[in-house]
Structure formats: C-alpha cells, structure tokens
Amino acid sequence: MGHTVGEAARLSGQTVRTLHHYDRIGLLTPAGRTPSGYRNYSDADLERLRQIITYRELGFALEEIAALLDDPDADTRTHLARQHRLVTERIDRLRAVARSLEHLMEADTMDLDLTAAQRLELFGGFDVEAHTEQARGRWGRTPAWDQSRHRTGSHTARDWQRIKDESDRIYRALARAMDEGAPADGPAATDLAQAHRDHITRWFYECTPEIHRGLGRMYVEDPRFTATLDAYGQGLSAYLCAAFAANADRREP
Numbered sequence: 543m544g545h546t547v548g549e550a551a552r553l554s555g556q557t558v559r560t561l562h563h564y565d566r567i568g569l570l571t572p573a574g575r576t577p578s579g580y581r582n583y584s585d586a587d588l589e590r591l592r593q594i595i596t597y598r599e600l601g602f603a604l605e606e607i608a609a610l611l612d613d614p615d616a617d618t619r620t621h622l623a624r625q626h627r628l629v630t631e632r633i634d635r636l637r638a639v640a641r642s643l644e645h646l647m648e649a650d651t652m653d654l655d656l657t658a659a660q661r662l663e664l665f666g667g668f669d670v671e672a673h674t675e676q677a678r679g680r681w682g683r684t685p686a687w688d689q690s691r692h693r694t695g696s697h698t699a700r701d702w703q704r705i706k707d708e709s710d711r712i713y714r715a716l717a718r719a720m721d722e723g724a725p726a727d728g729p730a731a732t733d734l735a736q737a738h739r740d741h742i743t744r745w746f747y748e749c750t751p752e753i754h755r756g757l758g759r760m761y762v763e764d765p766r767f768t769a770t771l772d773a774y775g776q777g778l779s780a781y782l783c784a785a786f787a788a789n790a791d792r793r794e795p
Contacts, residue, residue: 726784758786
C-alpha cells in the first residue's frame with residue numbers, strides 16, 4: 543500500500559501544494575496512481591522527499607537538488623554522507639558566530655580599545671559601539687562599569703581571542719553537564735559556574751556571587767543572551783541561571 547498525497551504531506555511537514563509542484567517539475571513524481579487517479583507515493587518516494595527536504599534546508603535550489611538526486615553514480619549512502627558533512631559544516635559556522643556574539647554581549651558593558659580591523663576579525667559585522675552605548679546607560683554608574691573599562695582598555699587582540707576561547711570552553715563544559723543530566727545545583731554544575739565567575743573577574747571586573755546571580759537572570763531575561771547561549775544546547779541559558787544562583791548560595795555567607 544502506498545501513501546496518498548495528504549499522508550505524504552503530513553509525514554513530511556510539507557504542503558500538498560508543494561508536493562504537487564514537485565510532481566509538475568519532475569522532482570518528485572509518485573510511483574503510481576490509484577484507480578481513481580490520485581497520486582500514490584511509495585516508501586522510495588518518501589525517502590526521496592526526505593532527501594529533497596534536507597537539501598532544501600541546506601540552501602540548494604530545486605534544479606541543483608534534481609541533478610544531485612538523479613546522479614546515477616550516487617546512492618543513498620552517498621547522499622547521507624554529503625548531507626551529514628554539509629549539516630556539520632553549517633553547525634560549526636553557526637557555533638563560531640554564536641561564540642562571537644556571546645563574547646560581544648558580555649563585552650557590551652565596556653569600551654573596546656581595538657582597531658576597526660581587529661573588531662572585524664574578532665566580531666564580524668556586529669556593532670560593538672552601539673551595544674557599548676546601550677550598556678553605558680544600564681551600568682554606567684556602577685563600580686563594575688568603571689573597573690571593566692579600566693581593565694579592558696589594555697586588552698590586546700590576543701587577549702580578546704583568549705577570552706573568547708576560555709568562555710567557549712566553559713560553556714561547552716556546562717552544556718555537557720546539562721546533557722549528561724547533572725543537576726544545576728549539584729557540584730559539577732556549580733564548580734563550572736564558579737569557573738565562569740572567575741573568568742569574569744579575571745578579565746572584566748570583580749564578579750561577586752550576587753552580581754553573578756544577576757548575570758544568570760539576565761541570560762534568561764534578555765533574548766539576545768538566551769539565543770546565543772542556547773546555541774550550545776537548548777535550555778542552557780536557564781541551566782546557567784539556576785547554576786549561578788546555586789553557586790551564589792554556596793559562596794555567600
């Protein structure tokens with residue numbers, strides 16, 4: 543028994559109109575028709591549809607997809623290997639962007655003494671000055687703001703690269719702890735939370751347990767932070783908020 547166009551649409555998350563279009567252009571022609579003349583999709587058709595959806599997600603044009611799928615020298619394993627490589631490369635690129643954005647959002651409480659070329663190398667097209675100005679309005683009257691401006695004024699491009707690499711290692715470790723089921727208030731998560739607090743203190747300003755608790759809240763309240771941190775693992779921002787609070791409870795008198 544095959545699958546109707548409605549079933550194929552439901553299983554794949556596509557619209558019936560899309561499947562009709564794929565049929566008209568010869569990209570996905572169903573294996574047969576019912577006695578009433580309706581499209582009848584085989585399991586092989588559904589597998590081809592899965593490959594089409596994956597290539598579309600990767601940004602391929604329909605004409606390119608047709609050429610790839612109709613290549614007589616390519617089998618299912620070849621397509622899977624290619625798709626896995628392309629998806630992995632995209633993930634790596636997005637993680638690199640996420641790391642840069644995370645660093646910038648931590649750094650939006652300070653002025654960066656970097657040249658335009660250095661900012662471009664480290665941060666891409668992100669508008670550092672705009673976020674610094676926004677941060678000045680939020681934190682400008684606090685000792686942490688003055689201290690961070692003083693410390694970061696002497697940071698070199700190599701320092702900023704070290705900061706990025708160090709914070710990335712900490713967030714990756716916290717994401718692993720979360721994925722492995724370590725409780726946010728347990729020793730593994732709170733030790734990593736302390737490593738994060740030490741990182742802030744070492745590079746930016748004296749990060750007290752209470753300030754660190756506030757950073758955790760900001761990570762879940764500010765969608766910019768949430769999106770960037772959750773790129774390491776879905777729900778990481780909330781996990782950090784809880785871990786920072788638990789570590790603050792552990793450290794405060």
